[in-house]
Amino acid sequence: MALNLEDLKAGGIISQRQKNMFSIRVKILGGNVTSAQLRKIADLAETHGRNYAHITTRQGFEISHVNFEDVEKVTIGLEKVGLVLGACGSRVRVVVACQGTDICPHALDDTQLLVRTLDERFYGRFGVPHKFKMGVSGCPNACAKHNENDLGFMAVVEPVLIDKESCINCGLCAEVCSGKAIEMKDGLPVFDSTKCFHDGKCIDICPRDSLGVNRKGWQVFAGGKWGRRPQLGIPIANFVATEQIPEMVENILSNYIKLANKRERLGELINRLGMEVICDGCIF
Template identity: 40%
Template structure:
């Protein structure tokens, strides 16, 4: 009987990473959205790693999980058991990867958007979509950018543009102290707000005891073309404070542009640079 040939490219599509120890041992990448797992999923991972591997689970740099030392012959059974308990298979290669996100305004006092909700919606619509190259999303709740929106192919950041309500202000200078961008200056019962300096973090509004800062506009700011690795690139701001419907239109058009214009294996930022940012921006926002 002929020995079965392992199709490594096909396995990589499903999140299988061949280990260096021997050709039939794999590290299996799992689909985790925004780093969120419940207790049952954690128990399932522990059980699977002990039953089929060496009792180890690796946390990746992008909030993913991998169980290593899995013999190829046990992979299907392991995945079936994990799926029954709510843990799904991941992916690698030229396609949309796992979505990373902070906890956003569900947990963090500084969060301006529900990062987990947006990450789940992106995952539901785009996870593992085939593209010319790998594509990574990051969702961060505010301009502190804990999830490094500017280092992803497409980064989503929550933002809030404040509006000063003069009648409520007692000129206590708390907002001036809290502003990380020196966009607010209070002196002689006068307040100066510099919109050009403002980073849209909303700290002035959060700290004000007199409701002297209202919301002028809030939403999602999008960065494109970021990456790390051997040749890192900082993402460029594409659009600021858009609503959710517009956000997903921007995402859809960005992926369409990448699919149409990219060379095989090329990253999104390299495609944008080669074609031209203005041409890309026109295509997405027209």
């Protein structure tokens, strides 16, 4: 019986230009892989591939030059260390992310928690018109390039002067602000929210704890994509809490499935029909 290469590809078994050779995509969630998993990937590449693995742009691995007869052995080997094959084709793909609050001093929210939340509910889902990608950055430095994804999430905070009395008019908050969003007036900082990057640097630098967090959460971007006609995602919601994100994604996905043509990316649908149609029911 002839192999159905499209079905194999959707399951992470991608045919190569060399006959009967496959590249096995390994799902790595949020860019984190244990040392045991790395060793296993190395072992499998040595035993069944050509002694190397390719690191994908979405933080995964691909073990190439695997004979079709050996695919099952590779899959079983990966399962032994808690790894599964990476989704490909028209499915919800693995969520990419930066390290977030566990590691990065700039991080404003827990990227890995959001990644796990999204993964549990959406990973690998079939029935979407085209590939569907999500990315999570822990602050406006945007290391995970979240806005190149169909849906992107970037952690943000909104600063506020919480204690006027303690402010000593040092001006450090205005100095550190890369958006020039703070002006000192009558000895106190005044914020222009339209210029603010919401990175919280002013709060961190204040020597008197005069500044605090007014709101925090995720800025949500929709419609980003790469490929032949790249475009960046557009912000559609701000300060969304982690627990609100799954419903929001569900809503957008359901509108996308309802309205998009076959092989139309979310961003292309937005270009064609406008943001309102995909965000019907979103939290703004």
